[in-house]
Amino acid sequence: xxxxxxxxxxxxxxxxxxxxxxxxxxxxxxxxxxxxxxxxxxxxxxxxxxxxxxxxxxxxxxxxxxxxxxxxxxxxxxxxxxxxxxxxxxxxxxxxxxxxxxxxxxxxxxxxxxxxxxxxxxxxxxxxxxxxxxxxxxxxxxxxxxxxxxxxxxxxxxxxxxxxxxxxxxxxxxxx
Amino acid sequence: xxxxxxxxxxxxxxxxxxxxxxxxxxxxxxxxxxxxxxxxxxxxxxxxxxxxxxxxxxxxxxxxxxxxxxxxxxxxxxxxxxxxxxxxxxxxxxxxxxxxxxxxxxxxxxxxxxxxxxxxxxxxxxxxxxxxxxxxxxxxxxxxxxxxxxxxxxxxxxxxxxxxxxxxxxxxxxxxxxxxxxxxxxxxxxxxxxxxxxxxxxxxxxxxxxxxxxxxxxxxxxxxxxxxxxxxxxxxxxxxxxxxxxxxxxxxxxxxxxxxxxxxxxxxxxxxxxxxxxxxxxxxxxxxxxxxxxxxxxxxxxxxxxxxxxxxxxxxxxxxxxxxxxxxxxxxxxxxxxxxxxxxxxxxxxxxxxxxxxxxxxxxxxxxxxxxxxxxxxxxxxxxxxxxxxxxxxxxxxxxxxxxxxxxxxxxxxxxxxxxxxxxxxxxxxxxxxxxxxxxxxxxxxxxxxxxxxxxxxxxxxxxxxxxxxxxxxxxxxxxxxxxxxxxxxxxxxxxxxxxxxxxxxxxxxxxxxxxxxxxxxxxxxxxxxxxxxxxxxxxxxxxxxxxxxxxxxxxxxxxxxxxxxxxxxxxxxxxxxxxxxxxxxxxxxxx
Numbered sequence: 136x137x138x139x140x141x142x143x144x145x146x147x148x149x150x151x152x153x154x155x156x157x158x159x160x161x162x163x164x165x166x167x168x169x170x171x172x173x174x175x176x177x178x179x180x181x182x183x184x185x186x187x188x189x190x191x192x193x194x195x196x197x198x199x200x201x202x203x204x205x206x207x208x209x210x211x212x213x214x215x216x217x218x219x220x221x222x223x224x225x226x227x228x229x230x231x232x233x234x235x236x237x238x239x240x241x242x243x244x245x246x247x248x249x250x251x252x253x254x255x256x257x258x259x260x261x262x263x264x265x266x267x268x269x270x271x272x273x274x275x276x277x278x279x280x281x282x283x284x285x286x287x288x289x290x291x292x293x294x295x296x297x298x299x300x301x302x303x304x305x306x307x308x309x310x311x
Numbered sequence: 312x313x314x315x316x317x318x319x320x321x322x323x324x325x326x327x328x329x330x331x332x333x334x335x336x337x338x339x340x341x342x343x344x345x346x347x348x349x350x351x352x353x354x355x356x357x358x359x360x361x362x363x364x365x366x367x368x369x370x371x372x373x374x375x376x377x378x379x380x381x382x383x384x385x386x387x388x389x390x391x392x393x394x395x396x397x398x399x400x401x402x403x404x405x406x407x408x409x410x411x412x413x414x415x416x417x418x419x420x421x422x423x424x425x426x427x428x429x430x431x432x433x434x435x436x437x438x439x440x441x442x443x444x445x446x447x448x449x450x451x452x453x454x455x456x457x458x459x460x461x462x463x464x465x466x467x468x469x470x471x472x473x474x475x476x477x478x479x480x481x482x483x484x485x486x487x488x489x490x491x492x493x494x495x496x497x498x499x500x501x502x503x504x505x506x507x508x509x510x511x512x513x514x515x516x517x518x519x520x521x522x523x524x525x526x527x528x529x530x531x532x533x534x535x536x537x538x539x540x541x542x543x544x545x546x547x548x549x550x551x552x553x554x555x556x557x558x559x560x561x562x563x564x565x566x567x568x569x570x571x572x573x574x575x576x577x578x579x580x581x582x583x584x585x586x587x588x589x590x591x592x593x594x595x596x597x598x599x600x601x602x603x604x605x606x607x608x609x610x611x612x613x614x615x616x617x618x619x620x621x622x623x624x625x626x627x628x629x630x631x632x633x634x635x636x637x638x639x640x641x642x643x644x645x646x647x648x649x650x651x652x653x654x655x656x657x658x659x660x661x662x663x664x665x666x667x668x669x670x671x672x673x674x675x676x677x678x679x680x681x682x683x684x685x686x687x688x689x690x691x692x693x694x695x696x697x698x699x700x701x702x703x704x705x706x707x708x709x710x711x712x713x714x715x716x717x718x719x720x721x722x723x724x725x726x727x728x729x730x731x732x733x734x735x736x737x738x739x740x741x742x743x744x745x746x747x748x749x750x751x752x753x754x755x756x757x758x759x760x761x762x763x764x765x766x767x768x769x770x771x772x773x774x775x776x777x778x779x780x781x782x783x784x785x786x787x788x789x790x791x792x793x794x795x796x797x798x799x800x801x802x803x804x805x806x807x808x809x810x811x812x813x814x815x816x817x818x819x820x821x822x823x824x825x826x827x828x829x830x831x832x833x834x835x836x837x838x839x840x841x842x843x844x845x846x847x848x849x850x851x852x853x854x855x856x857x858x859x860x861x862x863x864x865x866x867x868x869x870x871x872x873x874x875x876x877x878x879x880x881x882x883x884x885x886x887x888x889x890x891x892x893x894x895x896x897x898x899x900x901x902x903x
Contacts, residue, residue, distance in 0.1 A: 211761070235739060236665075271324060
């Protein structure tokens with residue numbers, strides 16, 4: 136948790152309209168069920184990685200849920216994103232144990248290196264930086280998680296090095 | 312003779328430490344060399360500080376090996392399995408001989424964690440082999456009535472382990488006493504405290520015990536439907552809960568006329584939380600399950616009368632439910648044997664921070680905080696001085712060193728201004744700034760305030776601004792009093808637990824570390840040397856070699872000095888970024 140509240144939605148990437156048909160099975164499953172709003176939003180985010188404006192509109196039109204209530208719920212919970220995210224999400228743990236072992240210096244170093252702020256995505260769409268509450272690896276503090284991999288006992292330098300290696304790998308793949 | 316077993320601990324923390332790689336390596340080795348042993352998985356045994364853990368059980372006894380990364384796999388498999396001689400220096404626990412880690416283990420009483428790390432959490436057969444579902448079978452077999460079950464829970468003296476400390480039996484009795492065609496039972500698994508991971512370990516390590524506790528609760532209060540509200544950040548816990556739910560349905564522990572009890576129809580489903588700390592509060596949690604913004608509702612009516620969908624609802628935390636089968640099976644007297652007069656049984660704590668052995672411990676109530684930290688936790692890392700321990704997360708407070716002999720029970724901990732909370736214990740040493748800690752928690756609660764109550768929404772923000780000011784050297788005379796005034800106003804005028812407790816970290820640090828606040832405000836100094844703006848950086852002329860690294864990297868060119876000459880920091884130009892300190896290879900930058 137402890138994610139800074141999400142900024143307002145922007146235009147979808149490159150003005151592309153996401154494929155809204157992907158939502159149909161989800162809407163079919165939850166339509167008319169009580170308490171369905173959060174599962175619908177979670178499902179939409181699972182499909183697109185974020186909740187596009189058009190998805191809000193389609194869900195509202197198909198289920199009768201009000202747009203304003205859906206927007207209210209989506210901006211209340213830290214989980215929901217209204218903007219597309221990068222290929223790799225860098226989760227820096229800011230739980231208590233990591234905080235007292237200087238998690239801020241990890242976030243600072245990454246911000247400097249990637250030239251983005253917390254919750255933002257790099258221009259090339261490779262990385263999104265996120266601060267999260269306890270990842271539950273307190274004995275390895277300070278910790279960050281990229282994809283499925285957890286990196287512990289970090290310094291700012293270590294963190295930047297790990298990210299640079301991922302970027303190199305990505306660039307090499309692109310060249311191929 | 313049964314087959315030798317090799318068991319790898321695959322909890323979240325173990326996986327983070329590389330246990331997945333260890334497991335794969337052992338598997339590959341087993342196949343390549345055609346070795347004769349059974350490879351199994353388990354979850355966290357609590358010794359996070361020695362992960363990855365691998366246990367070998369052979370005909371001679373049990374050997375738990377610590378820190379078995381990929382590189383050590385070959386060594387222990389080769390020596391122990393192939394040659395038959397255990398590698399004693401890596402053993403952290405054995406039933407044959409003592410190790411230094413026995414300090415960590417001997418004082419513990421494992422009720423909640425009875426199965427964690429001792430069985431495969433994805434196997435209902437292993438759970439049943441360890442007396443799993445025996446409690447609900449006993450109830451069905453001996454036809455124990457719901458009222459008698461509640462009486463047993465009452466007699467055990469167990470109080471809510473989520474932090475509130477309300478007697479669980481009373482809660483159940485209220486919910487049972489409200490007739491309704493539909494009733495709900497909810498498990499609060501929205502463990503949101505930063506620095507607490509007890510519930511996650513139980514869900515990952517022993518999901519069936521939580522289900523069994525909920526089934527017993529449902530039987531006792533007459534619930535028809537169960538909900539587990541679990542953080543979406545716990546994917547492994549959710550995966551294992553889903554496996555456990557399917558298995559429980561197959562074995563007839565969930566469904567219609569459970570275990571032949573006529574009319575006992577009950578099923579459980581999982582609701583993934585969407586990330587809001589306030590949803591740990593029961594009425595906010597209910598709003599969230601209903602699909603709304605997680606904002607608390609006014610009480611009364613309490614959930615026991617009107618909860619989910621306005622029906623009688625009982626909510627307990629993961630740890631509370633995990634205790635229930637044990638209590639039914641072993642009797643309330645056996646449980647009440649542990650603990651103090653008003654706090655019975657055991658409590659699980661997550662030890663973290665500047666402590667040698669960080670991990671999960673379960674201790675009887677009544678043990679002193681000092682024993683937990685020094686006996687079990689092995690004391691402070693790097694031989695630093697113990698300063699305080701934070702209990703109760705953002706709702707709790709900091710207990711200073713001189714109160715470390717406080718015993719662990721609800722009332723004694725409350726008396727210090729902290730709370731028992733869900734069980735996070737974050738240890739701090741002399742290098743931790745208490746104002747920085749207070750600021751950290753307030754920053755958290757300020758962001759997590761749902762915004763319903765004005766004082767919680769705006770008051771916490773104002774308090775945070777004052778703390779920011781103090782740590783940046785802009786503190787003013789009267790700031791401490793202003794903080795206290797705001798704190799009490801927020802406590803008095805907030806609807807739910809979040810607002811009522813949010814000022815606790817500030818109030819306790821003012822109470823026990825007022826001198827530190829004063830040092831920041833009046834002398835513009837941070838005694839722990841954490842608050843960067845209050846530090847002075849100077850070059851130690853004895854150690855400076857004149858390498859020029861600091862001068863080259865200073866962003867404001869505040870460092871003068873030629874090559875091989877002693878350097879000098881101009882204080883008026885220094886912005887205290889700490890760059891010179893982290894760059895210097897000769898330890899020549901001193902901080903005052």
